[in-house]
Every structure is written in structure tokens, then in C-alpha cells.
Amino acid sequence: MPPRNDHELARDFAESAGALLVQVRGRTFADASARKGAGDAESHRFLSERLGELCPDDAVLSEEGADDAARLDADRVWIVDPLDGTREFSEPYRTDWAVHVALWERGELAAGAVAIPAEGLTLHTGEAPALPAAVDAPVRLAVSRSRPPALVQDLAAQLGGELVPMGSAGVKAMAVVRGQADAYVHGGGQYEWDSAAPVAVARAAGLHTSRLDGTPLRYNQPDPWLPDLLICRPELADRLLAAIAEMPREAAPSRPSHGGAH
Template identity: 35%
Template sequence: MTETLADAVRSVTADAGALAMKRWRTDFRRWEKSPGNPVCEVDLEVDHLLRQRLGALLPDAGWLSEETKDDASRLAATRIWVVDPIDGTRDYIRGREGWAVSVALIERGQPVVGVLDAPARGEHWHAENGKGAYRGVQRIMASDHATLSGARVPAEHLPKADRDFTTVYKPNSIALRIAMVAAGDADLVATLRWGNEWDIAAAVLIAREAGAAVTDALGQPLAFNSPEAHAFGVLATAPAIHDAARERLAARSVLAKGAAPAPGG
């Protein structure tokens, strides 16, 4: 992966963020794709910009985006863009800051470039495989927190079993919550449900390159460009507490997976 390509991806993502920022807190159309699944016209505008600009960088790469009809031909591609034009659309629509443009380049199932642009927060995150993770020009590292007790979790409320955790600010964007772990601003993020690859692909690389431990909710390795483009949750933590977090959540994860069959299954 060349530095030139990574820089170009950062530039494209920043332009997409600027477009979203220009429309933020203005009057735009919004609706629900399904109950509880909001979308707005800005999602589609940003998606169009990203597809045109990223497609020009790598014409042979496949495409997977929340706002584009899936094309099974992506499964044969060695490289694929995995994109969420606005991760955290709910916050975007409500005029809150917890949203980001998320772009990842996947090679043979793993992210090799990941970029998050969060202009409402004044943040630009990026990582390249083997080259570290950055917020702006500052290299970031996951925290050295070593016990589950006191672990900082982006959450509004905690279950009774997890009241020994400490809550910190929770953006709607799961990508930004994972990035908080990467930067040492949080120690643990967990989702125990089926989710979409585009929500986490860029953030997973940023967290890995920052030294965080990242798996699915069951502690299994994550891979991308799967036929259904789904993963069962995510568990991103400071490295020293990942095993303990997985053990605490194991029974809940198994129960949740059993109660919710894989989408498309």
C-alpha cells in the first residue's frame, strides 16, 4: 500500500466530511429505510461523492456501502472499498456531533487503509496497515488500563452486572466509539448483536494499529467482504483487558447470538 494512495483516501474522506458538514444543521429530507433505521438525503450525496472519487483511485476495486445496493461481484474482488457515508446518522439528523464519514480499503478480507472524518468534532482519524494510527498528526495508542473494574465505556447507562465500569461520552457512531478506544479515551466498547461491516471496517484498523485488541463479540477474528457483509458484534478494548471482557460477556454473547439469527440466514 503506497503512501500516495493513503493520502488520497484521506483527502477524499475529508472532502466528503466537508460536504456533510456544510449540510449539517440545515433543512434536508430524512426518512426511515426500516423502523428505527434513519437515513437522509445527505447520506446519499456523500455516498455519491465517495463512489465517484474512490472509484477513480482504484477502478478495479469492489464497492460495499450502506447507501448503495449491494452487488455480489464484490466477492470476487481482491480489493474493495467498505464505506459508511455518515456513520451515526441519528446524531447527524438531530444536530449532534457524534457522526463520522467512514472509509476503509479492504484487501483479501482485512482493512489496509482506514479513515474516519468527524468534522463536527474537529477530528480526522487515519491508519495504514503496519504504519500506526493517528488523530490528525498525533499518533495514538490504546490505554494501558489493566482491570475490568473502572474501565471507561462510552455509554449512557450500564447493566447492573457492569456497574463497576465508568461511563464516558457516547457518540452515536460505533466507529467513533471504537476510535475512542484506539486513542485511549475509552477502554472498552462492546456490541452484542449482528452489525454491518461498513460500520466498523475503518475503525477496526485504526484500533488495531493503535494497539487495541479487537474481535467480534465472541472473541473471534474479524474479516470483511463476507457474502452477507455482517459480523456478530464487536469487542474493542485496551489490550490487557480483552480476555477478561470476553469472559464476562461470553454468556450474554452466546444468548444474544442464539436469539438473533444472522441477517439473510
């Protein structure tokens, strides 16, 4: 039976692209760069074709596609990251990479799915994940395993918290949804495709989502660059926002050519 609604479409797109990426990952490549390139290209091609077939009237904003200004006048825009965490994807046996598929509709995120294909897991807004109970322990902050930002290290020190290293942005956000971390704080800048689907799923699970100053996250903007992001358990939002407000302002982050800052 074909998917019946936008939530199921998002789930189906993300799961199917993830299954394709698992196949791509199993091939033999000359080096990690070639594996990354093949993953990005084939997942993007697959999602573009499926969206064109099933949602021909909707616009698309994808990390791997050319940005078409027509999306700004569209009522519905799919915001897609065909492969989030290319470094992790290219490394054998790592599971912390993802596929993001979100639908923006008339000003709001309306549906979303984050697939973690190496775990055989997809979290989506059609079946909102149940947020695990809070644990009586130091605040756990999901952070990049390769380049933990000073902001999050300083925040952990201020709160007496712990850093939980992992790969892609989607995996970090889903770690909060799954109860593996308490917050994902990112001040280094991202593109909309890095966070749209994770934010949609996090909201469905009842998590707090905002900019680091507490203002709303906006999607399908003329400039798809988002300077910062907070996803956290709702009972921690005020504490984290207050602590972040007291910290020194960092210089505006430089933009990568693609959404690689996680």
C-alpha cells in the same frame, strides 16, 4: 499533491466526504428526516464518484449502494459508510457522527480512516494514533446514548465499570483509540461498513479487535452482517472476553434494513 498510497486515499475520501456533510448539515430542511436523507445520499454519491475516478478497478461495498456479488472475487474492496450516526447528524450541535472508509485487500483490512467532521478530526491508518496511557479507574464502556444494550449494562455491573454514552459506532470505537473509553462492546449486530474502518484504525493503534467469543472479525463476506464486536485496550481483552463468556446468551439480533445498530 494527490494522495500517494491507500492510507492517504482513505483519509482523503473520509475527510472530503466529511467536509461535504458539514455543508449539507448547515442547510435548511423541512425536518430531521430530510436532513438525514440528504446527508446519506450526497456523501454516498461523492464517495462513489471519487472511488470510481481514483480506484476504478476496485470493488465497493457501501451502506447506501447496491451490493454487487462481483466484490467476492475482487482483490481490493472499499468498505464505506458515507454517514455513520444519522440521528446525531440530524440533531443540531451534536458532534458524535462519522464517515467510515476502509480498504479490504486479499483477506485483510489494509487501510482505513474514520472522520469525525464536526470536530475537524480524522483518524487513519497512515498515521497510527498513539494509544493514551491506561488510567487507574473503573472500566469505561462506550455505549449507545439512546439504546444502551442489556449486554453492556450487565457487563458494566459485573466489572464495576462505567457506561459512557455517545452516538455512532465509529465515534465509540474512536473513543477507545483516543482514551475517552476503554472498550466498545457491541452484541446487537452490525454490517461490515459499521465497523471495518473503525477496526482498521483501532488495530493500527494497537487495540484488541475481535468477535465477542474472541474469534477474528472477517470482512468482504458473502453476507455482510457481523453479529457482534469487541474493541478494547489490549490489557483488558482477556478480562472482558472471560466476563462475556460467562454471561447468558442473548437471542440473535434482528437486522435493520441498513447498518443502524450502533
